[in-house]
Amino acid sequence: MTAENRTPPGREEGPLPETGTAVPAAADPVERLLAEVVEETQPAPVALHHDMRGRGAIVTGGSSGIGRAIALELARSGVHVAINYFDDGDRRTRARAEATAAELRQLEVNVLCRACDVRDPAAVNAFVDEARETFGGLDILVNNAGIARDRALWRMSDEQWQEVLDTNLTGAFHMIRAVAPIFRAQQHGKIVNVSSVHGIRSEFGLANYAASKAGLIGLTRSAAIELGPSNVNVNAVAPGYIRTTRLTDGVAPEVLDRARERSVLGRLGDPQDVAHVVIFLCSEQARHITGAVIPVDGGHLL
Ligand code: NAI
DSSP, X not given: OOSTXXXXXXXXXXXXXXXXXXXXXXXXXXXXXXXXXXXXXXXXXXXXXXXXXXXEEEXXXXXXXXXXXXXXXXXXXXXXXXXXXXXXXXXXXXXXXXXXXXHHHTTTSOEEEEEOOTXXXXXXXXXXHHHHHHHXXXXXXXXXXXOOOOOOTTTOOHHHHHHHHIIIIIHHHHHHHHHHHHHHHHTOEEEEEEOOGGGTSOOTTOHHHHHHHHHHHHHHHHHXXXXXXXXXXXXEEEEOSBOOHHHXXXXXXXXXXXXHHHSTTSSOBOHHXXXXXXXXXXXXXXXXXXXXXXXXXXXXXX
């Protein structure tokens, strides 16, 4: 018997009942299961990411590195983008953020660029409100802001521990809590959290960072469960070593060589590699994916 002419056991040949047709109580098990499906919908056939045009997004830490690549990719899809950065008092930090904002504006979308510390819940609420007012709505949140303070844990100070947890994990919580009422009221929204392979498998000196990124995966799953009934998708990406200045300026060359060897593709990633996956998760093409953690690591975790 070929796959084409195989009939499920106990299933009669013949037309299926039309949608809404009452299924007789004595129907076979397959038909009883089908009858439980109240309504089947089909994803709309849209060109890749064209559905995102005119949406409003927040990308935390969007002024540099991976966040900048995500913000630019969203803007290329016609999404209005709000980026924030941590004002460390260095003039160059602000200049870099303004430069990214200018690049985004060239893509003919509305852009908001603010200094906003994700550790500060009042500042986060004000930033979210301003983004929503500026764009006339808010549909996408990408929690990308993050820091590292690597140290053997017996030498790690309370401040180094707390700063990383507060930024990478509590900051994401503040943002999700601020957008949740908006997304719930409108019954749609996309949240993507930028975790790390180190949230799945750690290395020496990363106790604070690994804990924060593993926590972010737990937060992703909880938020997916709580916001799923409101048609909000919450996912995470887990990048491996990605070539940003944070990495090239701050990580020893031998560590990068080891990371390259560990990647089965034999290379480090680029910010764009992460951005493409994030954009997919923000699009309607990914509407049936939630609570997932997608490695973008060249096979680092294998
Ligand atoms: P980056 O240093 O270029 O970007 C970090 C951004 O976060 C900056 O724009 C900074 O202003 C912002 N930020 C830091 N503290 C903040 C705070 N308290 N409030 C608001 N914004 C704050 O670094 P990169 O490499 O682009 O990293 C982006 C994200 O990707 C981070 O969460 C990082 O942990 C994660 N990641 C990076 C990998 C890499 O190899 N570069 C690998 C895996 C994950």
